[in-house]
Amino acid sequence: MQRKKECVAMLLAGGQGSRLYALTNNIAKPAVAFGAKYRIIDFPLSNCINSGIDTVGVLTQYQPLELNEYIGNGQPWDLDRAFGGVHILSPYQGKKKSSWYEGTANAIYQNMRFMKRYNPDYVLILSGDHIYRMDYAAMLKAHKETGADCTIAAIEVPMKEASRFGILNTNPDGSIYEFEEKPKQPKSNLASMGIYIFTASKLFKYLEEDEANPDSSKDFGKDVLPAMLNAGEKMYSYLFKGYWKDVGTISALWEANMDLLGEKPVFDVGDSGWKIHSRNPLAPPEYIGDEAVVDNSMIALGCEIEGTVINSVLASNVVVEAGAVVKDSVIMAGTVIKAGAKVSYSIIDENVVVEDGACVGTDKEVKNAQIAVLGRQITIGSGAVVEGGKILDKDYKGE
Amino acid sequence: MASAVGVIFSNIHDEDIPELSRHRTMGSIPFGGRYRLIDFTLSNMVNSGITTVGLVTKHNYQSLLDHIGSGKDWDLARKDGGVILLAPYSDETDTPYTNRLEALKGITGFLTRRKEDYVVISDCDCVARLDIADIIRFHEEKQADITMVYHKGKVPMSSYYITLSPDETGRVQGMQITPKTDEDVDLYINIMVLKREFLLNIIRDAITRGLSSFGRDVLSHNLKSMRVFGYFFGGYYAGMDSLQTYYRKNMELLDKDVRDALFGARDIYTKVRDSAPSKYLDGAKVKDSLISDGCVIEGTVERCILFRGVRVGKGTVLKNSIVMQDTVIGANAELDCVITDKNVVIRDNMRLAGCESLPYFVMKGRML
Numbered sequence: 001m002q003r004k005k006e007c008v009a010m011l012l013a014g015g016q017g018s019r020l021y022a023l024t025n026n027i028a029k030p031a032v033a034f035g036a037k038y039r040i041i042d043f044p045l046s047n048c049i050n051s052g053i054d055t056v057g058v059l060t061q062y063q064p065l066e067l068n069e070y071i072g073n074g075q076p077w078d079l080d081r082a083f084g085g086v087h088i089l090s091p092y093q094g095k096k097k098s099s100w101y102e103g104t105a106n107a108i109y110q111n112m113r114f115m116k117r118y119n120p121d122y123v124l125i126l127s128g129d130h131i132y133r134m135d136y137a138a139m140l141k142a143h144k145e146t147g148a149d150c151t152i153a154a155i156e157v158p159m160k161e162a163s164r165f166g167i168l169n170t171n172p173d174g175s176i177y178e179f180e181e182k183p184k185q186p187k188s189n190l191a192s193m194g195i196y197i198f199t200a201s202k203l204f205k206y207l208e209e210d211e212a213n214p215d216s217s218k219d220f221g222k223d224v225l226p227a228m229l230n231a232g233e234k235m236y237s238y239l240f241k242g243y244w245k246d247v248g249t250i251s252a253l254w255e256a257n258m259d260l261l262g263e264k265p266v267f268d269v270g271d272s273g274w275k276i277h278s279r280n281p282l283a284p285p286e287y288i289g290d291e292a293v294v295d296n297s298m299i300a301l302g303c304e305i306e307g308t309v310i311n312s313v314l315a316s317n318v319v320v321e322a323g324a325v326v327k328d329s330v331i332m333a334g335t336v337i338k339a340g341a342k343v344s345y346s347i348i349d350e351n352v353v354v355e356d357g358a359c360v361g362t363d364k365e366v367k368n369a370q371i372a373v374l375g376r377q378i379t380i381g382s383g384a385v386v387e388g389g390k391i392l393d394k395d396y397k398g399e
Numbered sequence: 400m401a402s403a404v405g406v407i408f409s410n411i412h413d414e415d416i417p418e419l420s421r422h423r424t425m426g427s428i429p430f431g432g433r434y435r436l437i438d439f440t441l442s443n444m445v446n447s448g449i450t451t452v453g454l455v456t457k458h459n460y461q462s463l464l465d466h467i468g469s470g471k472d473w474d475l476a477r478k479d480g481g482v483i484l485l486a487p488y489s490d491e492t493d494t495p496y497t498n499r500l501e502a503l504k505g506i507t508g509f510l511t512r513r514k515e516d517y518v519v520i521s522d523c524d525c526v527a528r529l530d531i532a533d534i535i536r537f538h539e540e541k542q543a544d545i546t547m548v549y550h551k552g553k554v555p556m557s558s559y560y561i562t563l564s565p566d567e568t569g570r571v572q573g574m575q576i577t578p579k580t581d582e583d584v585d586l587y588i589n590i591m592v593l594k595r596e597f598l599l600n601i602i603r604d605a606i607t608r609g610l611s612s613f614g615r616d617v618l619s620h621n622l623k624s625m626r627v628f629g630y631f632f633g634g635y636y637a638g639m640d641s642l643q644t645y646y647r648k649n650m651e652l653l654d655k656d657v658r659d660a661l662f663g664a665r666d667i668y669t670k671v672r673d674s675a676p677s678k679y680l681d682g683a684k685v686k687d688s689l690i691s692d693g694c695v696i697e698g699t700v701e702r703c704i705l706f707r708g709v710r711v712g713k714g715t716v717l718k719n720s721i722v723m724q725d726t727v728i729g730a731n732a733e734l735d736c737v738i739t740d741k742n743v744v745i746r747d748n749m750r751l752a753g754c755e756s757l758p759y760f761v762m763k764g765r766m767l
Contacts, residue, residue, distance in 0.1 A: 036676035037692070075471065076671075263680050263697070270675035270693065277673050282666040284658060285432035285691040285705070286677070294685050300676040301433070301692055304655075313676075 004119035005084055007140055007197075009048050009056045010108055013041060013128035014101055016062045019249045022375030022393040023349055028060060029248070030128030031067040033332045033350070035260050035269050036300040036315050039070060040247060042278040043133070044126045045077045045086070050274055051136035053124065055084035057114050059107045061091050061100055070279060077277045089114060103218030109207040115200070123203050125196040125220065131256050131267065132193075132244040133274050139238045140197055149202040149233040150225070152176065153195035155240050165191035166221050168237045176235040179226055190237060193244060196220065202233060243267040250391075254347055254371045257313045257330045261296055281316035281333070291322055300333075307337065315350075324354075328369070329361065332376075341380075345369040345388055349376040355384070358398075362388025401535055403517035404480075404510075404595065405444040405452035408502065409437060409463055411522045411589070415557050415640045418760050419740065423462035425639070426454070426523030429723050429741070431652050431661075432691040432704050434669050435466050436639065437523045441473050441482075442667045444519065447531035451480030453509050455502050457487050466670050473668045485509055499613040503602050510599055518598050522589035526637040526648065528661055529590070534630050538592045541569060543628040545597075545618070548590040550632045551583050555640035561587040561614050565629035574619040574627075585629065588636060635660035646738060646758045649704050649721050653687055674707050682713060698728075712747065719755070737761065 017029030024032065030041035041058075048056050056079060060067055067088075074086035089111045091100050101107035108115075108125065115123060122143065124136055134153070143151040154168050162183070168190045169178040180186065206224050210216050216223045229235055243266065247253040259266035269276060283302025288294055293308040302317035307324035315333040320326055324337045327344040331337070335348050338356040346361035354360060358380045361372035370389025380386060384398030409426035419428045426437035437454075444452055452475060456463060463484075467473075470482030485506050487496060496502040510518065517538075519531055529548070538546040549563050562584040564573035578584070593601075601617055610616035618627065635657055637648040651657045661667070674693030679685060684699040693708035698715035705711075706723045712730035720737040728734065729747035736753035739745070740763035749767055753759030761767060 076673075261678070270678065270695070275673055276675070280671045280673065282668065284652075284662040284667070285689040287653070287655075287658065288685040288688050288690060290687045292686065294679045294683060296681050297679045298676045299679065299690070315676075 003083060004121075005055045006120065007053055007055075007122040007124055007136075008115050008118050008120040008200075009044075009053050009124040009126055009136070010111065010115070011041070011044055011056055011058045011126045011128055012104055012107060013058050013067060014061045014107060015127070015129055015248075017129070017248065020253065021250065021391045022373050023250075023253075023347065024063070025375055025393055026063055027066040028062050028064060028128075031070055032247075032253070033315055034131065034247065034253070035257060036298045036313050037281065038269070038276060038278045040131065041067070041071070041128050042077075042276055043131050044128060045071075045074075045079065046274075046276045046278075047132075047134050047136060048124075048126075049077050049079060049277065051134075051138075051140075053136060054079060054081055055118055055120075056086045057089045057111055058086060058128075059089045059101065059111065061107075064088070064090060072279075076279045084118065087114065103223075104220045105207060105210050105216075105224045106218035108203075108220075109211050109218075112204065112207065116204075120200045123198045123200050125194075125198070127194045129248050130193070130244060130246055132240075133242060133271070133276075134195070134240060134244075135274075136195075136197075139195075139240075142238050143197045143199075143236070146174070146236045147234060148175075148197075148236040149199050150228055150235045151197045151238050152225070152235065153193040153240050154190045154237045155193055155244050156189050157191045159186065159189045162186035162189045162191065166194075168192055170237050174236045174239070176229065176237055179221070179229065181221060190239075192221070193240060194221075196225075197238075202228070250347065250371050250373055254330060254345075257347075258311070258328070260298055260313060261311060283316050289322070292320075307339075321356075327363075346372040346374065346386075348374045351377045353379045355380060355382040357383040358385070360386040364388075401517055401539065402515040403447075403449050403519050403531070403535060403592070404513045404515040405441075405449045406455060406506065406510075406518055406520045407437065407440055407444075407452060407523050408455050408499070408521070409460065409523045410455075410457040411499075412524055412557060412639065413459075416642055416645055418642050418738075418762075419645065420459070422459060422763060424456060424458075424460050424523070427460075427462040427466050428524075428639070428645075429706055430526065430645075431649060432689045432706055434667060436526065437463070437466070438473075438667055438669045439526045439528070439661075440521050440523055441475070442665070443527070443529045443531055444521075445473050445475065445668065446665045449519065449531065450475070450477055451483070451513065451515065453483045453485045453506060455485045455506060457496065457502075460484075460486070468670065472670050480513075483509065498611060500602070500605055500611060500617070503598070503613070504606060507599060507602055510595060510602075513595060515595060517592055518595045520591045520593075520598075524639040525588055525590060526639075526661070527588075527632065527634060528663075528665060528667075529632060529634070531592075534590070534592050537569075537630050538628070541628045542626065544593065544625040545627045546592040546630050547571065547587050547618075547627065548630045548632050549585045549587050550636045552586055552636075554578065554580060554584055554586060555638055556644070557640045559614075561618075563587055563629045565631075569628045569630070571622060571627040571629050574614075574622060576614055576619065585631075587629075588632065588638060592630075642738070642758065642760065643756055646721065646736075646755070650702070650719075652689055652704065653702060672707055683711075698730075706741075721758075740764075743767070 013030040017024035079086035286303040289306040300316040306322040307320040321339040334351040375393030381397035409424040475482040677694040708725040714731040744766040
């Protein structure tokens with residue numbers, strides 16, 4: 001008997017993440033740090049293993065070094081398997097031609113051989129830029145029950161925001177009769193989450209056809225899905241209720257971090273029924289000092305806090321010296337906030353030094369504050385002022 | 400570094416902290432918020448390039464097995480070597496070992512099969528950051544037969560310990576077993592380096608001659624014929640000889656110098672639990688404390704060590720205490736100088752107090 005996997009997941013992690021600016025200068029978006037100890041890709045990977053899917057292809061092409069190193073052999077997610085497990089799929093040179101991934105559909109098409117190795121009945125397509133907990137097994141069950149060729153996960157969004165999304169128009173039984181990509185006048189508020197389950201044979205057929213079509217932009221949303229619908233294939237929506245956040249922009253990334261805070265957080269990352277796995281920092285417990293004030297915050301291992309931290313998310317080995325104040329901010333691993341410095345409404349990447357007395361971000365409590373962003377490994381000079389909304393990726397000594 | 404294999408005694412000194420070793424080996428006693436005692440010794444070995452470690456166990460080793468697993472968290476899941484559990488071996492005529500020499504006798508098979516030049520033998524309750532490669536360099540330089548690591552300090556409360564009298568070259572001229580004194584002594588901290596073949600010879604010889612004590616019969620009686628050297632370790636060292644010492648040594652971690660000495664520069668590995676980062680809620684007041692991952696704090700915490708997954712309810716005041724994994728403390732409780740073992744539940748409004756010299760101890764899994 002040929003060994004097989006019922007369902008193989010393909011995770012599109014090639015996103016450049018250009019709207020995250022300095023945060024994705026050197027790393028792919030799925031490798032961006034989130035929630036004090038996680039990276040964005042921990043969420044889809046953990047969802048996979050928690051849903052019983054143990055074969056995952058991760059498609060990368062933009063700045064893959066850090067992402068590849070992070071995923072490694074997949075052991076932190078229990079995805080180091082003799083048959084299956086997690087595999088990094090980079091574009092490669094073929095005998096006839098070599099090509100970068102051109103669109104989402106082309107990226108999957110180029111890895112047809114990888115999928116076929118597992119002889120799957122179903123293929124799950126995921127993207128690497130969302131924060132959410134989801135049971136893909138329940139979605140697969142629905143896919144089988146409806147006998148669909150393709151099932152698309154969808155979430156209800158506020159009607160006034162619907163024109164920013166790919167909208168699914170469905171019949172009462174959930175079957176889809178129309179797609180509308182960012183419609184001006186949306187007919188429904190059911191937005192596609194970019195999560196698809198295909199019956200494998202259908203996926204392979206339509207990928208071949210799409211590849212042969214010179215006019216196609218080789219994208220799932222724009223080309224493959226409409227082609228299937230036009231051909232009369234059975235397509236269903238799968239309604240997801242729960243937290244789901246696209247963290248593709250600075251403000252969304254900041255908000256998603258803030259959603260973790262509080263006694264009843266918008267998104268509870270500590271909910272142990274569905275553990276989010278990650279690589280863990282090798283660090284001692286965090287130390288909160290004599291004069292420290294820590295309020296409504298999340299703090300990871302290895303931090304040394306002597307100053308004030310309010311409404312903030314601090315990753316491992318962050319130092320906040322005495323007299324420094326960090327408010328409403330996201331601070332990534334290894335960053336040092338020196339004595340008397342003030343940081344508010346900011347996202348500060350790894351290993352940044354904010355020298356004493358420097359001031360980063362607006363300290364006015366305004367709605368939709370413009371988030372200041374400091375890229376990794378830079379130094380903000382003593383007494384320098386970085387205004388709200390500024391994005392820096394080089395050392396800054398002030399005016 | 401010359402190749403070396405590690406051997407760790409995980410049950411040694413169990414009787415010194417009966418409260419904590421009732422259900423576990425000395426090696427798996429929780430320490431410093433997210434570690435077990437054995438993590439320090441194991442990490443020292445791994446950081447010095449040792450890739451094979453035998454764990455000598457005797458009883459109560461389920462918690463140790465659970466902690467160590469395949470050894471992957473210490474990078475010790477290896478095809479050749481890695482971490483190897485040496486459970487007691489006994490046939491019908493034999494009983495499990497009662498002393499160190501018998502324990503070593505039980506692992507001659509393991510030692511014979513290995514190919515490394517040296518053996519590093521260590522107890523499991525040595526909280527220190529030691530460079531084992533440097534000890535082996537010293538051993539080679541001195542052309543020693545045996546190198547014993549010592550530090551300067553008071554004698555412990557244990558029922559068995561060894562003090563050394565090294566001369567100016569480091570050669571051990573005298574050795575005392577469990578002397579009573581208030582003076583600072585050169586205390587052997589139960590880490591020893593010797594050639595693997597040399598150790599095997601000692602064990603064989605001891606068996607044929609029916610010797611029973613490694614310290615007395617093998618070491619102290621042969622200081623003339625063997626080149627035994629003392630290696631002085633001047634860094635931070637904590638051994639465990641009682642619950643009071645355990646309490647004090649945990650609290651010393653609140654001192655930055657001690658943390659730097661133990662955790663700086665080199666990594667201390669431990670089992671990974673994938674807990675979420677700790678959350679400090681509105682109203683939390685935390686001062687001078689070490690907090691591990693997975694904690695949720697709503698109350699006041701001062702001068703405490705919190706292990707993973709601890710919850711401190713609203714209005715609760717927790718001071719000078721060590722709270723182990725997954726302990727849940729309700730609202731408006733007051734605890735001072737308390738040690739709770741794992742999975743303890745302290746109900747709302749509860750008041751508990753001990754003192755620094757006699758901390759109040761709550762057993763594993765208790766509900767108060």
